[in-house]
Amino acid sequence: xxxxxxxxxxxxxxxxxxxxIGDPPVSMARALRMLDETDGIAVSAVSRLYRTPPWGKTxxxxxxxxxxxxxxxxxxxxxxxxxxxxERRLKRRRRERWGPRIIDIDVLTFAxxxxxxxxxxxxxxxxxxxxxxxLPLMDIAATIQxxxxxxxxxxxxxxxxxxxxxxxxxxxxxxxGGAR
Ligand code: X6L
Ligand code: MG
Ligand code: MG
Numbered sequence: 001x002x003x004x005x006x007x008x009x010x011x012x013x014x015x016x017x018x019x020x021i022g023d024p025p026v027s028m029a030r031a032l033r034m035l036d037e038t039d040g041i042a043v044s045a046v047s048r049l050y051r052t053p054p055w056g057k058t059x060x061x062x063x064x065x066x067x068x069x070x071x072x073x074x075x076x077x078x079x080x081x082x083x084x085x086x087e088r089r090l091k092r093r094r095r096e097r098w099g100p101r102i103i104d105i106d107v108l109t110f111a112x113x114x115x116x117x118x119x120x121x122x123x124x125x126x127x128x129x130x131x132x133x134x135l136p137l138m139d140i141a142a143t144i145q146x147x148x149x150x151x152x153x154x155x156x157x158x159x160x161x162x163x164x165x166x167x168x169x170x171x172x173x174x175x176x177g178g179a180r
Contacts, residue, residue: 011111012044013079014141015068016124016133018052019103024064025049025166027090027103029173032068034086035105040073041082047136049167055130057098064166066173067108067136076110080120083107108133109144123147131158139170 015035017028028049036043047067054060072079083105090103108124115122127133128146134155137144142152 010071010073011076011113013070013072013076013110014108014137014144015070015083016065016106016108016127016137017068017104018063018065018132019101020054020061020063021100021102024103025172028064028066031086031090031103031105032173034089035068035070035082038082041079042071043068044071045069045140046170046173047139048165048170049172050132050136051164051166052132053162055132057096060100063132065132065136067133067140069140072110076107076113076115076122077117077120079110080107108137109146112145128154129158131155131160131163134158135160135163 017031018024019027032043032046035041045068050065052063052065054063070079074082087103087105092102092104094101106124107120107122108127110122113122123146124133127137128149134151135158137151138155142150142155144151146154
């Protein structure tokens with residue numbers, strides 16, 4: 001992977017993770033550790049783990065979701081490529097759009113940047129309307145602005161029906177998952 005656009009100053013980025021095949025908390029924990037072990041990326045905060053009803057395509061299993069803040073010295077495009085590479089290393093198979101997946105890692109925000117490129121739209125154009133993103137992100141980044149409003153405003157309006165919190169705190173990813 002090219003690291004040609006190494007940035008001088010670190011940026012904070014928000015990531016959304018989810019999955020509903022296999023053992024999603026294990027895959028999500030492995031993904032977070034792989035991110036943290038990547039040069040130029042440090043995981044600085046992880047939300048609690050949530051169990052969430054499926055959105056979009058509703059005839060599939062419930063998801064597990066979480067969000068993470070990462071401090072990154074690499075460009076947004078390189079962060080995206082790293083996330084996609086980790087999805088592949090965890091054997092994600094892309095079958096149908098919005099269908100079941102072992103792991104999904106989305107770049108939600110990158111510093112206060114607006115990016116609209118092929119495959120990379122930041123802030124994520126739907127993050128402000130998805131409770132499975134907003135509620136976990138509230139755990140770790142309640143004050144960030146999205147579309148000119150604090151995240152807490154969007155979270156208040158979101159329909160969080162059915163969403164359950166399944167971990168006590170944001171430390172769940174550090175121990176679970178066993179050997180890599
Ligand atoms: C109308 C049409 C209303 C489509 C909503 C919502 C489509 C969300 C896709 C939609 C629509 C999505 C997750 C998920 C997916 C996840 C939970 C998506 C992409 N990913 N449901 N559904 N968690 N709970 O991570 O987000 S597919
Ligand atoms: Mg997604
Ligand atoms: Mg994705």
